[in-house]
Amino acid sequence: xxxxAMIRARTEPDLKAKAEAIxxxxxxxxxxxxxxxxxxxxxxxxxxxxxxIPNATTRKAMADVKAGKVERFKDAKSMFEALHS
Numbered sequence: 001x002x003x004x005a006m007i008r009a010r011t012e013p014d015l016k017a018k019a020e021a022i023x024x025x026x027x028x029x030x031x032x033x034x035x036x037x038x039x040x041x042x043x044x045x046x047x048x049x050x051x052x053i054p055n056a057t058t059r060k061a062m063a064d065v066k067a068g069k070v071e072r073f074k075d076a077k078s079m080f081e082a083l084h085s
Contacts, residue, residue: 007034 040048
């Protein structure tokens with residue numbers, strides 16, 4: 001089939017660079033990645049992943065992470081020790 005339809009979109013330069021680095025590791029170029037996405041949309045008859053609006057608890061957790069209000073642990077053992085103390 002002839003490829004004559006054009007898709008134009010703007011995105012953040014950093015997002016584009018990081019995504020294209022992953023595409024390259026997968027042996028894809030941006031056009032191939034877009035075509036793959038479109039084929040998955042057809043296959044799933046919708047987006048090929050779940051899209052949800054986060055609930056209040058999730059939104060608060062995301063805000064806490066952005067604000068640096070989360071406790072970090074060096075490993076799972078340390079985390080569980082802190083949870084049980």
